[in-house]
Amino acid sequence: MNPAIAVTGLRKSFGPKVVLDALDLTVPEGTVFALLGPNGAGKTTTVDILSTLTPADGGEVRIAGHDLHRDPAAVRSAIALTGQFSAVDTLLTGRENLRLMSDLNHLGRKEGQRRADDLLERFDLVEAADKVPAMYSGGMRRRLDLAMGLMADPRVVFLDEPTTGLDPRSRRAMWDIVRGLVADGGTILLTTQYLEEADQLADRIGVLDAGRLVAEGTADELKRMVPGSHVRLEFAGPEPLRRAAHALGIAPADEGSLALEVPGDGSVAALKSLLARLDDAGVDVAGLTVHTPDLDDVFLALTGRPTPAEVTA
Amino acid sequence: MTALALTVNDSATMLRRNLKRAVRYPGLTVIVAALPIVFLLLFVFVFGGTLGAGLGLPAGGRAEYLAYVVPGILVLAITGGAQGTAIGIAMDMTEGIIARFRTMSIARASVLTGHVVGAVIQTMVGLALVVAVALLIGFRPEANAVEWLAVIGVLGMTSFALSWLSVAMGLWTRTVEAASNVPMPLMLLPFFGSGFVPVESMPAGLRWFAEHQPFTPIIETVRGLLTGTAIGSSGLVATAWCAGIALVGYLWARRNYERRPAR
Numbered sequence: 001m002n003p004a005i006a007v008t009g010l011r012k013s014f015g016p017k018v019v020l021d022a023l024d025l026t027v028p029e030g031t032v033f034a035l036l037g038p039n040g041a042g043k044t045t046t047v048d049i050l051s052t053l054t055p056a057d058g059g060e061v062r063i064a065g066h067d068l069h070r071d072p073a074a075v076r077s078a079i080a081l082t083g084q085f086s087a088v089d090t091l092l093t094g095r096e097n098l099r100l101m102s103d104l105n106h107l108g109r110k111e112g113q114r115r116a117d118d119l120l121e122r123f124d125l126v127e128a129a130d131k132v133p134a135m136y137s138g139g140m141r142r143r144l145d146l147a148m149g150l151m152a153d154p155r156v157v158f159l160d161e162p163t164t165g166l167d168p169r170s171r172r173a174m175w176d177i178v179r180g181l182v183a184d185g186g187t188i189l190l191t192t193q194y195l196e197e198a199d200q201l202a203d204r205i206g207v208l209d210a211g212r213l214v215a216e217g218t219a220d221e222l223k224r225m226v227p228g229s230h231v232r233l234e235f236a237g238p239e240p241l242r243r244a245a246h247a248l249g250i251a252p253a254d255e256g257s258l259a260l261e262v263p264g265d266g267s268v269a270a271l272k273s274l275l276a277r278l279d280d281a282g283v284d285v286a287g288l289t290v291h292t293p294d295l296d297d298v299f300l301a302l303t304g305r306p307t308p309a310e311v312t313a
Numbered sequence: 314m315t316a317l318a319l320t321v322n323d324s325a326t327m328l329r330r331n332l333k334r335a336v337r338y339p340g341l342t343v344i345v346a347a348l349p350i351v352f353l354l355l356f357v358f359v360f361g362g363t364l365g366a367g368l369g370l371p372a373g374g375r376a377e378y379l380a381y382v383v384p385g386i387l388v389l390a391i392t393g394g395a396q397g398t399a400i401g402i403a404m405d406m407t408e409g410i411i412a413r414f415r416t417m418s419i420a421r422a423s424v425l426t427g428h429v430v431g432a433v434i435q436t437m438v439g440l441a442l443v444v445a446v447a448l449l450i451g452f453r454p455e456a457n458a459v460e461w462l463a464v465i466g467v468l469g470m471t472s473f474a475l476s477w478l479s480v481a482m483g484l485w486t487r488t489v490e491a492a493s494n495v496p497m498p499l500m501l502l503p504f505f506g507s508g509f510v511p512v513e514s515m516p517a518g519l520r521w522f523a524e525h526q527p528f529t530p531i532i533e534t535v536r537g538l539l540t541g542t543a544i545g546s547s548g549l550v551a552t553a554w555c556a557g558i559a560l561v562g563y564l565w566a567r568r569n570y571e572r573r574p575a576r
Binding site: 051052053073074076077079080081083085086087088089090091092096100103104105106132145148149152 | 322323326329330333334337338408409410412413414415416417418419
């Protein structure tokens with residue numbers, strides 16, 4: 001099966017500043033790919049290029065099977081973009097905005113109306129449909145924005161930081177919507193600064209730093225790439241602690257605590273063998289927790305330095 | 314659909330959008346009509362008595378000056394409309410929806426065409442208001458129905474040409490403030506032509522400029538149609554100027570639209 005998005009060697013500079021440095025990216029159809037990175041990593045530039053807004057300096061891009069450079073019109077008819085900045089007409093009502101999209105997509109009056117009603121319903125905008133976006137909350141605006149993109153029934157949806165600036169409730173509503181889109185078979189490329197968002201929504205995550213993908217994989221794969229997994233064992237008293245420490249050949253985590261931290265990859269097999277060794281030594285374990293690094297650790301370990309904004313500040 | 318049908322279809326959609334916006338946000342239309350009406354009243358009632366005596370007609374007074382100045386005021390109103398168009402498109406460009414249009418499979422020129430046609434309609438409505446006020450204060454043109462149609466045609470063509478130019482200007486400037494300033498010289502041009510006083514009364518250098526700038530033949534054509542003065546070659550020259558301005562404006566606007574950064 002052809003990937004929905006195939007990018008090889010994508011390059012882009014603004015003057016002397018290299019923004020994308022030979023970026024490679026593949027997103028299979030019907031999956032969610034999250035581009036995760038700090039401000040200035042090149043996320044928005046990537047989305048702008050893939051959505052035909054900005055020309056690339058070099059590299060190959062195919063979207064839904066169409067060559068971006070040779071046939072941008074075909075790409076445009078297969079995509080929708082919801083950016084960080086709301087792309088709604090502020091003087092038209094929600095319904096009129098959808099109608100505008102219907103007309104521009106040549107849907108015909110009936111079909112356009114049907115889709116608009118359906119999207120207003122799905123995105124919880126029925127009551128707001130006949131109001132202008134000035135009266136909307138940030139979350140409603142973002143939902144209308146996305147609904148406008150979906151009027152065309154796109155095969156590939158770009159979401160550029162879809163929840164930036166939203167309150168937690170609106171963010172969850174947006175997440176539900178995104179999950180719904182995937183259930184319908186759409187392909188989504190989303191950019192985000194929020195590790196949790198990538199973790200929640202994406203099948204695969206690419207960590208973008210200074211215009212390159214420094215790592216790519218599922219959330220779990222990424223977490224396993226960094227050291228720092230350990231099993232924390234707690235004991236009822238100093239005696240079982242001493243015996244366990246002896247059996248495992250490690251020293252207590254810190255003096256005075258009744259706990260041991262055993263390094264390991266956090267896999268089930270490693271856990272089983274650990275428990276077997278403790279069993280053999282006849283030690284009672286009072287508590288056990290497995291610590292795997294979260295994406296925060298991954299991010300820091302992979303990029304290895306503060307974000308550019310912090311450097312210049 | 315063929316490419317042409319698509320362009321027409323999408324342009325009509327964009328026009329509907331612009332007209333709807335003009336109705337929702339009528340401030341700009343009101344300003345377009347209000348300024349020339351203020352100028353009309355000012356020139357007729359404050360300066361009209363004196364200026365009318367200087368027209369070189371057998372009898373010269375306020376009434377004669379009113380008849381003389383209406384074409385100039387109408388052209389002034391068109392330049393005011395052009396300024397409104399530049400502001401309108403510059404405002405539109407600051408909205409994210411333009412970026413959305415660019416990512417959609419729609420006729421590329423339709424955004425601009427919608428603005429231009431919308432601007433012409435808006436300006437013509439403004440001009441009708443100006444004419445109504447002129448009639449109210451005693452303007453009595455001699456034009457017959459055909460001549461009125463020709464007047465509408467000349468003013469429409471002028472508005473069309475200046476709209477393309479002002480759309481280009483509005484795209485060229487980076488801010489809404491700049492977009493409101495750049496078309497200013499256009500609004501001064503009717504004064505440096507035959508709009509408010511006969512060019513014969515001007516010093517030699519200025520007179521040469523006044524005779525050769527585009528607004529003079531346009532004003533002379535409208536004046537001839539409305540009040541029966543000689544038109545001569547003015548009609549042709551005016552048409553040529555409008556065609557030229559429209560073409561330059563169109564090409565410049567397209568270039569600016571394509572080159573503009575994404576966001």
